[in-house]
Amino acid sequence: MTTGPTLSGSTAPGSTAPQPALLIDLATGLWRSQTLTAAIEIGVFATLATGPATAPELADRLGIGERPAEILLTACTALGLLELHDGRYRNGAVADHYLVPGRPDYFGDYVRMVAEYTTPGWLRATEAVRADAPSKPVPDPDRNMFEEGNRPQFFWEGLRAFSTFTARRMAEALDLSGVRRILDVGGGAGHTMIELCRQHPRLSGTVLDLPHVCNLARDRIEAAGMSDRIGTTSADFFTDPLPTGHDTVLLSMIMHDWSEEQNRRILASCMDVLPSGGTVMISELLVADDKSGPVDAALMSMNMLVGTWGRNYTAAEYAGWLRDVGCAQVRTVHFDAPGANGVVIGVRA
Numbered sequence: 001m002t003t004g005p006t007l008s009g010s011t012a013p014g015s016t017a018p019q020p021a022l023l024i025d026l027a028t029g030l031w032r033s034q035t036l037t038a039a040i041e042i043g044v045f046a047t048l049a050t051g052p053a054t055a056p057e058l059a060d061r062l063g064i065g066e067r068p069a070e071i072l073l074t075a076c077t078a079l080g081l082l083e084l085h086d087g088r089y090r091n092g093a094v095a096d097h098y099l100v101p102g103r104p105d106y107f108g109d110y111v112r113m114v115a116e117y118t119t120p121g122w123l124r125a126t127e128a129v130r131a132d133a134p135s136k137p138v139p140d141p142d143r144n145m146f147e148e149g150n151r152p153q154f155f156w157e158g159l160r161a162f163s164t165f166t167a168r169r170m171a172e173a174l175d176l177s178g179v180r181r182i183l184d185v186g187g188g189a190g191h192t193m194i195e196l197c198r199q200h201p202r203l204s205g206t207v208l209d210l211p212h213v214c215n216l217a218r219d220r221i222e223a224a225g226m227s228d229r230i231g232t233t234s235a236d237f238f239t240d241p242l243p244t245g246h247d248t249v250l251l252s253m254i255m256h257d258w259s260e261e262q263n264r265r266i267l268a269s270c271m272d273v274l275p276s277g278g279t280v281m282i283s284e285l286l287v288a289d290d291k292s293g294p295v296d297a298a299l300m301s302m303n304m305l306v307g308t309w310g311r312n313y314t315a316a317e318y319a320g321w322l323r324d325v326g327c328a329q330v331r332t333v334h335f336d337a338p339g340a341n342g343v344v345i346g347v348r349a
């Protein structure tokens with residue numbers, strides 16, 4: 001008797017049907033992300049940073065039962081986050097570098113931000129597809145989703161490692177030797193500018209964002225000892241003129257939040273304050289021009305569908321808009337980072 005594919009992934013003997021493993025992986029993707037979230041929230045990686053431990057020892061230190069400890073530790077080991085030697089668990093290389101609180105590249109806030117802030121919309125993704133509208137719950141959908149009260153403050157803290165790491169890769173990929181002053185439009189809590197200035201000692205500039213975000217940025221910039229090189233400007237990039245005095249405008253993870261019409265307005269405002277020869281840099285997870293992927297950009301675009309009115313665009317789309325607002329030369333530099341896989345650069349004629 002012929003039966004359909006089984007849960008173990010096998011098909012009937014002699015069948016030429018493809019294996020269903022891809023479907024199982026996709027259907028259970030949340031199991032992986034929530035295992036990681038639970039381990040962070042329980043404090044597994046923080047505790048193991050103080051030394052290897054057996055499952056019962058860890059259960060005791062974490063204040064949880066031995067049964068859930070063993071299950072969670074086994075799952076974390078299977079997923080490559082922990083290593084097991086002679087019955088004792090320890091952090092694997094990725095967990096040791098990125099998941100121990102207080103370490104410079106700590107990603108735990110990002111993981112928690114995804115779990116608490118973006119996942120509720122994802123659980124209703126079908127609604128977003130049907131309605132062509134965000135499915136993420138927002139306190140006041142009639143106001144800008146980034147305004148105070150509409151997005152939790154921990155969103156910007158969650159972006160810290162994500163944006164810093166992306167800026168680091170961007171700084172490595174781009175030749176910024178001719179750049180002096182950057183206007184970081186929608187610069188968030190300043191993490192991108194701080195990292196770019198760290199990498200390039202002759203750089204300075206301004207973080208422009210909504211007033212409550214600028215307050216966060218000022219704190220972060222001061223804590224990084226960069227207040228003499230990075231200023232802040234509170235403004236709404238849809239309604240306020242942008243400040244002059246910069247040779248480069250950076251739009252990092254901005255355009256994916258908005259519609260084409262809104263993005264064209266933002267770009268026109270940027271061009272108003274750039275001198276001839278100045279550059280606009282659009283840093284994003286770029287969708288391939290033929291819209292076949294890649295996976296990270298395609299899924300970020302889904303993330304925009306469930307949470308915003310925007311989407312991830314292609315380099316060709318950005319290049320067209322840049323030419324329309326007056327850029328003579330447009331090129332794309334590709335790199336590999338969590339928040340961007342390329343920068344589309346336009347030079348003002």
Ligand SMILES: C[S@@+](CC[C@H](N)C(=O)[O-])C[C@H]1O[C@@H](n2cnc3c(N)ncnc32)[C@H](O)[C@@H]1O
Nearest residue numbers: 146163186187188209210235236237238252253
């Ligand atoms: C996805 S975050 C990107 C932050 C930062 N550029 C980065 O790469 O980490 C989008 C940013 O745009 C800012 N933003 C949204 N609407 C804005 C507006 N109308 N005027 C100024 N900033 C705005 C948000 O407050 C937020 O900091």
